[in-house]
Amino acid sequence: MKPRMQASGDLVGLRLIIQASPRQCQHRPPLAVLRRSSLRSSPASSASKCQESLGGPRFMGLEFLKLCLCCCRKIDGDMDVFVYKGEQAFCSAECRSQHMAREERREIEILVRKRRDAFHSRRAAPGKTIGGSSDRHARVEISSFC
Structure with missing residues (x-):
């Protein structure tokens, strides 16, 4: 993957380069061309362990790269694909920014x-009581007596 630069020099996304380097071609057999996007799942993930134990595929599709999430x-x-959090693809930097702002x-x-809920739960909790009423009410009653 190669970062794509704007005229100002800011990074705006990643571009996938599907091209073998010349020195790799000399030492390795020809590359196989995949007809469909795929990603090797990590061996640490529980989903991949289940698939492997069931004899299922060890690759999962990159279908998320086909539609803009926004x-x-x-x-x-x-087209350039703008990726956010690894599995969220966007057609433009604007769509990605909108999604990031919405998520934030x-x-x-x-x-x-x-x-707010924590504040309301603290306020709703019963206070200390003296003779069945709260301290504040007891003090008010005592001070009004004198």
Whole structure:
């Protein structure tokens, strides 16, 4: 994989280069051409262990590279693919940025919701009681007596 540079020099994505280097061709037999994208699954993953024990394939498809996750546009073989978190493909840097922003907003909303729920659960917890009412109410009653 080779980083693709914009005119300003910023990295914008990765381009897959499917081409054998000249020195590899001299020492190795000719490369086999795959008709379909595939990825060798890592031996540490439990899914691959199950597949191997069942005699299943040791490769899993890269079908996620065919459609943009954001706009569902078809990604052709000659197009640049913008990948995020390893298995999320996008047709453009804009789609990837939109998805990243949406994901970040979702994470912030979840964090705010958790904090709000924790705050409300602390406030709903019963306080110390003296004679059946809270300390604050007991102090108010005592001070109003004097």
